[in-house]
Amino acid sequence: xxxxxxxxxxxxxxxxxxxxxxxxxxxxxxxxxxxxxxxxxxxxxxxxxxxxxxxxxxxxxxxxxxxxxxxxxxxxxxxxxxxxxxxxxxxxxxxxxxxxxxxxxxxxxxxxxxxxxxxxxxxxxxxxxxxxxxxxxxxxxxxxxxxxxxxxxxxxxxxxxxxxxxxxxxxxxxxxxxxxxxxxxxxxxxxxxxxxxxxxxxxxxxxxxxxxxxxxxxxxxxxxxxxxxxxxxxxxxxxxxxxxxxxxxxxxxxxxxxxxxxxxxxxxxxxxxxxxxxxxxxxxxxxxxxxxxxxxxxxxxxxxxxxxxxxxxxxxxx
Amino acid sequence: xxxxxxxxxxxxxxxxxxxxxxxxxxxxxxxxxxxxxxxxxxxxxxxxxxxxxxxxxxxxxxxxxxxxxxxxxxxxxxxxxxxxxxxxxxxxxxxxxxxxxxxxxxxxxxxxxxxxxxxxxxxxxxxxxxxxxxxxxxxxxxxxxxxxxxxxxxxxxxxxxxxxxxxxxxxxxxxxxxxxxxxxxxxxxxxxxxxxxxxxxxxxxxxxxxxxxxxxxxxxxxxxxxxxxxxxxxxxxxxxxxxxxxxxxxxxxxxxxxxxxxxxxxxxxxxxxxxxxxxxxx
Numbered sequence: 302x303x304x305x306x307x308x309x310x311x312x313x314x315x316x317x318x319x320x321x322x323x324x325x326x327x328x329x330x331x332x333x334x335x336x337x338x339x340x341x342x343x344x345x346x347x348x349x350x351x352x353x354x355x356x357x358x359x360x361x362x363x364x365x366x367x368x369x370x371x372x373x374x375x376x377x378x379x380x381x382x383x384x385x386x387x388x389x390x391x392x393x394x395x396x397x398x399x400x401x402x403x404x405x406x407x408x409x410x411x412x413x414x415x416x417x418x419x420x421x422x423x424x425x426x427x428x429x430x431x432x433x434x435x436x437x438x439x440x441x442x443x444x445x446x447x448x449x450x451x452x453x454x455x456x457x458x459x460x461x462x463x464x465x466x467x468x469x470x471x472x473x474x475x476x477x478x479x480x481x482x483x484x485x486x487x488x489x490x491x492x493x494x495x496x497x498x499x500x501x502x503x504x505x506x507x508x509x510x511x512x513x514x515x516x517x518x519x520x521x522x523x524x525x526x527x528x529x530x531x532x533x534x535x536x537x538x539x540x541x542x543x544x545x546x547x548x549x550x551x552x553x554x555x556x557x558x559x560x561x562x563x564x565x566x567x568x569x570x571x572x573x574x575x576x577x578x579x580x581x582x583x584x585x586x587x588x589x590x591x592x593x594x595x596x597x598x599x600x601x602x603x604x605x606x607x608x609x610x611x612x613x614x615x616x617x618x619x
Numbered sequence: 620x621x622x623x624x625x626x627x628x629x630x631x632x633x634x635x636x637x638x639x640x641x642x643x644x645x646x647x648x649x650x651x652x653x654x655x656x657x658x659x660x661x662x663x664x665x666x667x668x669x670x671x672x673x674x675x676x677x678x679x680x681x682x683x684x685x686x687x688x689x690x691x692x693x694x695x696x697x698x699x700x701x702x703x704x705x706x707x708x709x710x711x712x713x714x715x716x717x718x719x720x721x722x723x724x725x726x727x728x729x730x731x732x733x734x735x736x737x738x739x740x741x742x743x744x745x746x747x748x749x750x751x752x753x754x755x756x757x758x759x760x761x762x763x764x765x766x767x768x769x770x771x772x773x774x775x776x777x778x779x780x781x782x783x784x785x786x787x788x789x790x791x792x793x794x795x796x797x798x799x800x801x802x803x804x805x806x807x808x809x810x811x812x813x814x815x816x817x818x819x820x821x822x823x824x825x826x827x828x829x830x831x832x833x834x835x836x837x838x839x840x841x842x843x844x845x846x847x848x849x850x851x852x853x854x855x856x857x858x859x860x861x862x863x864x865x866x867x868x869x870x871x872x873x874x875x876x877x878x879x880x881x882x883x884x885x886x887x888x889x890x891x892x893x894x895x896x897x898x899x900x901x
Contacts, residue, residue: 437860452676
């Protein structure tokens with residue numbers, strides 16, 4: 302394979318015109334160009350162009366076709382859109398907290414040596430393969446009124462009532478139609494169950510990257526287990542935590558299937574809102590495009606704020 | 620007295636951990652498996668089992684009627700065929716398009732390769748909705764709604780950046796000396812690629828293919844945008860949620876989940892913690 306540096310330098314030295322220099326570069330790299338062309342063409346045609354087109358749609362006047370901000374104005378006026386934005390942020394925040402907290406604890410568990418660790422590790426990876434829509438379906442079985450969560454609480458009620466002098470009558474609840482935070486919470490639980498394996502794998506990678514001699518040094522100084530965690534493990538995990546937060550946040554804000562199944566009739570999120578605008582009977586791709594740009598903006602703002610303010614502070618603090 | 624011995628004697632966390640740790644491990648396993656147990660439980664439950672406030676956690680009177688009905692009712696086979704075909708064709712095309720490009724990227728200077736991979740991954744930051752709205756509008760005007768072609772094209776959008784990212788990491792592990800040796804022996808560059816590089820990268824390509832296949836098999840969002848009546852399996856699950864019985868829903872969900880559990884079981888030894896982060900550092 303010819304080195305890129307030499308070819309380009311050679312072309313400069315010969316002092317030929319820019320056009321023939323470009324031609325020579327193309328001839329020298331013909332093989333590479335042909336191999337990369339399909340991927341580049343595909344990404345340009347069916348990823349970059351649609352993104353630009355959706356931006357354009359969001360700024361297009363549906364009647365006259367001129368540039369306008371009316372589509373954004375129209376959606377921001379709607380109460381459904383505003384509650385969709387709020388709900389999206391609430392669900393994402395709850396999911397992130399649950400996923401990072403539990404993910405860290407499970408990763409620490411799997412990093413410790415115990416009998417049957419391989420088996421437990423395999424089990425914790427299983428939800429990775431369960432389709433998201435199935436995760437939604439099964440959480441519906443759990444959280445609905447005639448659901449298994451109520452069944453389990455009734456079982457606990459019966460056990461508690463065996464104690465003398467206790468008489469607890471449990472009133473069954475239906476989280477999926479309750480609305481508000483309880484319904485959004487079921488979405489966050491479903492998301493957590495589904496993606497925990499990814500978060501655990503990221504934290505495990507972090508734990509394995511910490512050299513053993515740091516712990517030995519900490520032991521020499523008489524550190525307790527808790528000190529080992531707060532002074533050694535946690536600070537060294539911060540880069541991995543940043544990676545997990547960014548990766549998860551990008552997906553958490555655009556939650557769709559789980560919200561559709563578990564909260565569809567009660568609480569909108571941006572994902573379900575965009576679909577309701579786009580699909581019949583509304584069939585309005587202009588406001589759907591605007592809402593999808595708002596969703597993208599929320600993701601970008603979160604990532605930028607996180608990388609700008611939270612991540613560096615964590616690093617210097619540790 | 621060893622350092623670790625002193626530490627153990629002083630540590631007040633030890634007795635707590637001794638009791639809590641096994642309980643925690645068992646609880647984790649039970650909570651992770653419970654939803655999967657439920658899918659299969661409900662798919663075998665008789666119609667009367669799911670009424671009232673307290674659905675039973677174990678059932679004694681199994682019934683195969685839901686499986687019979689779903690398998691014979693003709694509501695499963697067409698979606699199954701569509702999901703299988705689309706996932707398989709998407710995987711084949713994704714490898715065909717991404718593997719050669721990933722090879723070239725892996726042979727660039729590390730800084731350049733890193734920038735290109737990062738640019739590919741940045742496209743993933745855009746919500747699928749942002750891409751999907753335009754794609755669905757175009758496909759509707761080309762008559763690609765409800766077609767296999769349309770869905771394959773859409774699933775490639777989500778797969779290509781991901782598979783290119785994984786494969787760049789794979790090709791980086793193939794030594795360049797072997798390529799040079801093959802070329803000294805008179806092989807063409809394309810011949811070297813096909814006969815030397817790709818076979819050495821085959822295990823990585825296989826794993827990447829499985830990920831793409833899984834993605835397409837599970838994909839819901841593009842499928843919903845591009846379908847009016849020819850459902851894929853995930854859409855069929857949603858239809859059962861929307862207007863079927865809970866048992867029908869559970870049965871279709873079980874059909875969708877079964878092959879996945881097998882694939883993940885096979886994949887799990889490749890799901891080493893380093894696999895996710897290695898390529899980022901590369």
